Amino acid sequence: MTDAQSIAAVTLVCVATAMFSVYGLRPGRATSDFYVASRAVSPLRNASAIGGEYLSAASFLGIAGLVLAYGADMLWFGVGYTAGYLVLLAFVAAPLRRSGAYTVPDFAEARLESTRVRRLTALLVVLTGWLYLLPQLQGAGLTLRTVTAAPLWVGPVVVTGVVMITVASGGMRSVTFVQAFQYWLKLTALAVPVIFLLLAWRADGAPWPGADTPPRFREATTVSVQQAVRVRVDEPVTVTVSGSLDGQRLDDAQVRLRPGDHRIGEGATVYFPAGADVPHPVGQEPLNGNDWARPLSGTSHPVYGTYSLLIATLLGTMGLPHVIVRYYTNPDGAAARRTTWAVLWLLAAFYVLPPVYGALGRIYTPELLMTGRTDAAVLLLPTRLVGGTVGTLLGTLVTAGAFAAFLSTASGLTVSVAGVLSQELEHIRARITARLKRRATPIGRPRRANAMAEPREGRAYVLRLRLAGVAAALVPCALSLVVVRLPAADVVGLAFAVAASSFSPLLLLGIWWRGLTPQGAAAGLLVGGGAAIGAVAVTIAAQPSGGWPQAMLSRPAAWSVPLAFAVMIGTSMLTRRSIPPGTARALVRLHAPESLVLPHRPGSAAAAAQDEP
Structure with missing residues (x-):
């Protein structure tokens, strides 16, 4: 594949993304448009958009690369990513939609009536979103470096620029159109080439990588x-x-x-x-063929690592900010459930494909094991195995799909982080303004009971939202240029572990247990989220090798998630007198059918929870 064809493929995806952003811009004038697309997204379109943003660099490139290197154990990534939506469907999807919140911090404040828990949740949302953005931007640099020999910094800069245009154009409404289109592009980009790859492999007569030998070069x-x-x-x-x-x-x-x-x-x-x-x-x-093909034999402490990975992916899905915000865009709880069912089918159709690329990469691109760039297997296989004009066209299609993966996930993460940043900045501004007004209010004059009941509407506020989107994209772009490079799926797995150790206990206990207190939630978020973030920092900075320390730090969910639940429940039981007075009403709103719940304005969920019946 020539540089010109690769550049043309990337340019075409970027232009298509910008066009869909402009299409979604027309009605995107209000806060509700920017945050939740006016809560009017149909289940099929929302499911396509979720698939578009969820199938990130870890799914498109990373799973194939991990299968190439470590074999059958890595198939759990796709299983966990998909099955996580079953947990989301059973316990979270409909109640979360009924909460009426714009963001996860909104939900936390509405349920617990605590601005401190809200601020802590907002901080974790931003950190998790930026951690998840890193492999998307680094994957973009790897893709352009592989197909055009461009410097590694070019990919992150290009993705950041396009994402800022998408998010600033119309927020969630624009992102929804973009991501729905990009899911089908990514599915096509993997499904069409894999047919030709399997036919070429059968014609070549190469054996499946299962012999009891280390990886070898089949040809010079x-x-x-x-x-x-x-x-x-x-x-x-x-x-x-x-x-x-x-x-x-x-x-x-x-x-x-x-x-x-x-x-x-x-x-x-x-x-x-x-x-x-x-x-x-x-x-x-390196793994020999038998170990590569046999589960629970390729990594140190494989049983622990496998269960920890499953806990992270099953529970982390519900805590990822760009996934959670999608359920606020459905019209009602029933539509949220239908969206989740559709997502399960769309993800299942996609995840059967990356393992095929990983296995074929073991045969035809073994040099990637030497350079450590196993994520590039999907990009190299079409031209390496098929060759000729057909191979070039298939390689161009795969390159376009890979860039769509980076753009769609980065767009969803950026808009969710931008929403939280702008909300928190607005709350800080509102509190300062309220304090100044109270000082200036004459004695005996009534004061406003809630100076920041809902986000402001209007062009000035939407402009601040868009500026927050720009800031949310620039920070991880800068980080992606300086942090140590790890396989994309590994970094995403760490982001899942952080989400599972913080937002998962908050959501499950907040929705299903009336005994949760603000002190318990704050303690669980600090201990669970802090432990997972600490493990992530050590893994990225020091990259420990071998033994239990490496296993527990690189896969922390098996101990950090139970720790978070235990601390959150234990502290709540010790502070049961602090159960918020509006708990009963908040739980009714979460669990009763929409027709039985009094309507409220689509502003802050905290304001909704404080409304009188």
Whole structure:
């Protein structure tokens, strides 16, 4: 695939995204349009939009890359991502829609009548959203680097620019149109090439990767090292090197690589003969075919890691801010349930495809195991396996789908984070204004009972919302250029763990247990969310290798989620006298059919909870 074709594919996706944003702009003038698309999105369109934003870089590129490297154990990612919506459907979807909130902090304040819990929830929403944005932006850099040799910073900058246009144009209404279109583009971009890939694999007669041998080059291969890497060689092999090897500058020199560690510099190329074992990055032992194909055998402490991953994906789905906000756009609770059923079918149709790319990548792109760029398998397979004009066209289609994955997820995350940022800034402004007015109010003059009952309408406020969208996109863009790179699915798994350890207890207990108190919620959020965020920070910064510390820090949900629930329940029982007085009314609003619940203005959920019957 030529650079011109790749650039054309990316440009076409970006232009289509901008056009859908403009289409959604026309009615997007009010706060309700920006936040929740006026609560008028149909179930099928909403399900398509959820699929569009949910199928991120981790789904489009990351799962295939992890299957390539670690085999059957990684199939749990797709299972957990999809099954998480069953939990969402059973326990959260309809009550959350009935809450009338714009954001998760709105729900927290309405249920617990506490501005402190609201502020803490808002902080966690922003941190989780930015953590989830990082792999989208880094995946964009990897994609453009792979198909055009562009610098890694180009992809994040392009995605950030398009996302800012999308979000600033019309908020949730524009994002909904964009993401619904991009789901079907991503499904097509994987489904069509996989037919040709399987046909080419059958014609080639290559065996399925199941032999009891380490990964090997099937044919003579030249490996381009785009980032410096330290690799371990287990069997001696003669290679031809251009570039830096073990600190020496070589120019098409034949070198005998002896068993041990070797450092290959950025930009170097290494020619391996057919049949040579693929070197592996230091600290990442390769799996032979049998271990690769057999569950619970490819990673350290696999039972713990598998269950921790399932807990994170099953419970983390309900806490992801860009997923939760989608249920506020449905007309009612019944539509929220129908949306979830449709999402299950759409995700199931998609997740059967990435594992096929991962398995074929094990055969035809084994050099990615050496460079650590396994996420690129989906991008390279069409031209590597099919070749010719057809392979070029299929590669262009896959590139377009990958960029759609980055744009759709980044758009949803940005609009949800922007909504929280703008709401909190408006609340701070309103509190300051209210205090100033109270000081200036003459004695005996009645004061307003609730100076910040709902978000303001009007052009000035919507402008602030759009500016918040710009800020919400710029911060993770800057972070993506400096943080250590990890596989996309791993980073997204960490974001799921943070969401499962913070928002999941808050939502489940807030919806189903009247005994939850503001002190209990705050303690659970701090302990559970803080523990998960700490594990994420250590994993990204220090990248611990091997043993229980690595397993527990890289997959923290198995201990951080029970810890959050225990702290939230225990503290609430110790402070049961602090149960908010409006708890009974809030629970009636969450669980009674819409026809039996008194209507309220679509403003802050806190105001709704405080309305008198």
